[in-house]
Amino acid sequence: MNDMSPTKLHRWSDAEWALRVQLADCYHAVEYLGWSEMMIFNHISARVPGPDTHYLVNPFGLTYSEVTPKNLLKVDLDGNLVEPSEYDPNPAGFALHSAIHGARPDAHCVIHTHTNAVSAIALKQAGFGHDDFYGAQLFNRIGYHAFEGITLFAEEKPRMLASLGDKDVLVLRNHGVAVCGADVPKAFMTLWTVQRAAEIQCQAGMIPGANTALSDAVRQHCADTAARLVGKSGFADKVFDATVRKMKAAAA
Numbered sequence: 323m324n325d326m327s328p329t330k331l332h333r334w335s336d337a338e339w340a341l342r343v344q345l346a347d348c349y350h351a352v353e354y355l356g357w358s359e360m361m362i363f364n365h366i367s368a369r370v371p372g373p374d375t376h377y378l379v380n381p382f383g384l385t386y387s388e389v390t391p392k393n394l395l396k397v398d399l400d401g402n403l404v405e406p407s408e409y410d411p412n413p414a415g416f417a418l419h420s421a422i423h424g425a426r427p428d429a430h431c432v433i434h435t436h437t438n439a440v441s442a443i444a445l446k447q448a449g450f451g452h453d454d455f456y457g458a459q460l461f462n463r464i465g466y467h468a469f470e471g472i473t474l475f476a477e478e479k480p481r482m483l484a485s486l487g488d489k490d491v492l493v494l495r496n497h498g499v500a501v502c503g504a505d506v507p508k509a510f511m512t513l514w515t516v517q518r519a520a521e522i523q524c525q526a527g528m529i530p531g532a533n534t535a536l537s538d539a540v541r542q543h544c545a546d547t548a549a550r551l552v553g554k555s556g557f558a559d560k561v562f563d564a565t566v567r568k569m570k571a572a573a574a
């Protein structure tokens with residue numbers, strides 16, 4: 323029986339299994355789209371349904387394409403295993419995710435990337451612009467956190483969380499980005515918007531001449547509409563599911 327089978331040959335609840343399948347698909351989609359350049363070090367984490375504050379995350383050492391519903395690790399807020407696994411966790415790498423999950427119970431999924439485009443924007447003092455279609459959707463939705471080093475140490479957490487506030491996007495200056503969402507598809511769709519904004523802004527920056535600026539009122543209207551659509555039941559799921567279908571068709 324292959325590992326992706328929806329057939330119940332596993333020990334988890336139906337809800338947890340559905341999340342495992344969806345999260346593994348998300349890892350594969352991020353790989354498919356070329357957003358997994360850090361190989362084994364980045365994470366996508368999702369809270370396990372139920373009363374426990376447990377999270378699913380990739381086993382340390384596997385590439386995103388090697389993640390499966392069954393080999394996803396279940397960890398606590400400190401990144402320690404709460405179920406045995408043949409794989410090791412990476413608590414240091416999980417620190418960013420644990421900080422966000424711990425402070426933002428609405429953020430059931432956290433995705434961290436450093437693609438070229440996102441890292442280039444994170445390097446610029448101005449950060450993201452809000453004049454292109456995707457950037458406008460992110461107006462007033464981004465927090466910025468100053469770089470303090472590679473690992474997120476405990477003493478850095480309060481400052482990082484203050485930078486995030488109630489936003490869904492945290493630019494880690496000189497580093498990359500973390501996005502959060504109420505579920506995997508919502509976080510994925512926000513990441514999509516962030517990635518596309520970064521790509522377009524990098525490209526536009528290479529073309530001489532001024533950008534056509536939007537007013538703050540138009541930017542805010544655009545961001546509010548985008549947030550309402552992403553929050554709508556089933557909307558982000560359609561985008562996520564379509565991405566997964568496209569990915570699987572390309573692999574067939």
Ligand SMILES: [Zn+2]
Nearest residue numbers: 434436497498
């Ligand atoms: Zn990173």
